[in-house]
Amino acid sequence: MIRINELTKRFPGGKGIFDLTLEVNRGEVFGYLGPNGAGKSTTIRHLMGFMRQDEGKAEIGGMDCWSESDKIQKITGYLPGEIAMFEGLNGIGFLDLMAGLHGQKDDRRDELLERLELDPRVPIRKMSKGMKQKLAIVAAFMHDPEILILDEPTSGLDPLMQRVFVELILEEKKRGKTIFMSSHLFQEIERTADRVGIIREGRLIAVRSVQELLNEQRKAFVVTLGSKSDIDRLIQTGLRVVRRGETTVEIEVQGDLNPLIRSLSDVDVRHLEHKEMDLEEVFMHYYEQREAKE
Numbered sequence: 001m002i003r004i005n006e007l008t009k010r011f012p013g014g015k016g017i018f019d020l021t022l023e024v025n026r027g028e029v030f031g032y033l034g035p036n037g038a039g040k041s042t043t044i045r046h047l048m049g050f051m052r053q054d055e056g057k058a059e060i061g062g063m064d065c066w067s068e069s070d071k072i073q074k075i076t077g078y079l080p081g082e083i084a085m086f087e088g089l090n091g092i093g094f095l096d097l098m099a100g101l102h103g104q105k106d107d108r109r110d111e112l113l114e115r116l117e118l119d120p121r122v123p124i125r126k127m128s129k130g131m132k133q134k135l136a137i138v139a140a141f142m143h144d145p146e147i148l149i150l151d152e153p154t155s156g157l158d159p160l161m162q163r164v165f166v167e168l169i170l171e172e173k174k175r176g177k178t179i180f181m182s183s184h185l186f187q188e189i190e191r192t193a194d195r196v197g198i199i200r201e202g203r204l205i206a207v208r209s210v211q212e213l214l215n216e217q218r219k220a221f222v223v224t225l226g227s228k229s230d231i232d233r234l235i236q237t238g239l240r241v242v243r244r245g246e247t248t249v250e251i252e253v254q255g256d257l258n259p260l261i262r263s264l265s266d267v268d269v270r271h272l273e274h275k276e277m278d279l280e281e282v283f284m285h286y287y288e289q290r291e292a293k294e
């Protein structure tokens, strides 16, 4: 459905995106993951036809993202990373404008406003960042597009609304929509995406299924123990200890959790905490793998 082939855009100072090749299948949710400045928005701007590549090609549904962007925009719901809105309008005015702009239906408008708990009568200049984000989500989804291209969709949403958003994505996925969604947090897309592409410094460093990524990922646990001898005992079991404190040890596990659980049953565990691996750590994992291969 989305096909990016050797796409390159060079900005001054060596920035940009370089030789990107990836495909997103019809009905797939694809997470596009990378730290700030990696090139996620630049890629998305090419998909939407807002920017012209130096080399390569991007297509959606067989249409060229640059020369046929008007057609693509009709079948696509787009959520920009940085939302510029007309401060003089209220939510209703903005949504009317967006519907009129593309000559599109807006059948789902009321349902979405209700789900996201957004009052569209509020003037945009009085809206918080989160409210503007909700309004932009309504604008992207209200015409029930076949393809959704979402640039950091949950930024500015509180945890409750992030959950509502995840449910919305899962429903759209069930309805067969193709979704391309960027983020700088793995946790944010692990619940919805089928596959993930990892981009860093403008280059795609890995494309994996979420399941593969979860299996490959090392999990970290911080264990608080009753005594120093418990700590010593736990360390002797051969687990991978990455940090040791007065009463705590941080243990890393890749794959099977059972050895950890067995070892813990022999000591006095006061507290056990699963530490989320952040994206940097996931990236480091890939860098290590890549460097080892080279």
Ligand SMILES: Nc1ncnc2c1ncn2[C@@H]1O[C@H](COP(=O)(O)OP(=O)(O)OP(=O)(O)O)[C@@H](O)[C@H]1O
Pocket: 011, 012, 015, 016, 034, 035, 036, 037, 038, 039, 040, 041, 042, 043, 081, 184
């Ligand atoms: N029009 C432009 N002219 C020059 N440099 C640009 C332009 N657009 C983006 N860049 C640079 O290209 C790099 C990639 O930017 P991009 O916005 O695509 O990153 P991103 O992955 O979306 O990050 P963020 O999450 O911070 O938006 C950045 O270093 C940015 O400063």
